[in-house]
Amino acid sequence: MKTITKKKQALILTAKSLFAEKGFYGTPTAQIARDAGVSNGILFHYFPTKEDLIKTLYIDIKDDIFKYTLSQVYRGATIKESLYTLWLASLEWYTENPEDFQFMLQFENSPYYSEDIERSHRYVQMAISIMEDGMNQGQLKALDPLFLVRLLSALVERSVFELNRNSTDSSNSTLQNQLFDVVWGALAK
Amino acid sequence: MKTITKKKQALILTAKSLFAEKGFYGTPTAQIARDAGVSNGILFHYFPTKEDLIKTLYIDIKDDIFKYTLSQVYRGATIKESLYTLWLASLEWYTENPEDFQFMLQFENSPYYSEDIERSHRYVQMAISIMEDGMNQGQLKALDPLFLVRLLSALVERSVFELNRNSTDSSNSTLQNQLFDVVWGALAK
DNA sequence: TTTGTGATTGACTATTTAGTCGGTTGCGCA
């Protein structure tokens, strides 16, 4: 049985928050432990190195995101509907969890990131097959499906930034539609 | 007169290369000086802090890129032609200067980066006005022009990655056209 | 020749930080 202890949980939460705010290199392990209210030693008991902690965090976060977004795509939807669902769910998720957004951005552009880590994610395969379906139906551009997945990610990312900038604006459902037009225009044949 | 000494130049070149390869935090200042064949002290004579060095490097690189790409856009071109020129010139540039590409990616996702730095670039204004022209002609989507500039950057970035993955492929001019279709689909009305 | 100024050196330090270690505590189970 996999029981996650309170202290381990506290470490994970605190680490995520500190990393998102101050960056990997701006956050000493000692501070993570201190802020989490646990001893220094216990951190290294659960995570042999700082790098382990960071990678674990990333994998957990990505898992959460994929689980949340992919679960909303229903069978029988058109490809455009599926993409819209994925895109919108991602936006919701990042709006609710800004720390995850920050963390992810940082990680994916850091030396820790590799294509292996990306591919190892079981959920990525699901996203790929959605793209393949769309291509087979002749609706999406005929490109490497993994590239389309990455393209979607990049466009989600830009959408998040743009929506944040206009967050005061009340009429951002219009903006949302315009932003999805960008996504669809990019991917559709 | 702004004479750049040999040693300063050596520092800049070495630093760019090391940062691109090992990252900002994986590169001690001492190693930069050593590899550049100069003393430790001279580095801090020219760049008071490591952060100064990094920011200077970034600004120089961005300047080079903008100068190269924007200079190829000629007056009287259609907006589609202008975007194609910008996009293609960027690809060429990053292919020729992979270190710059690496450095830029890293910097723009690091704590050093801020919107101020972006906006302070005189050339960004030129890119913005190209987008505005396209919008006024009703050819581009009606969105914040700065957003369109960023979108283009993000798409260039993805294009570079995708072209690198298929670099062995001889027929990558087909791929190039397909990739530009993505760009145009995203930005055009 | 003198004098001032920027280039240059490299040994030195003060600090920070990841990771260790010897030992304690608490809990389930035989």
Next chain:
DNA sequence: TGCGCAACCGACTAAATAGTCAATCACAAA
């Protein structure tokens, strides 16, 4: 009750690293 093992502690260390500094050098102007 006592065994075993994981959770847990926090003082400690060894290494790394950004930045300093006192001193020399090169050279141009006065």
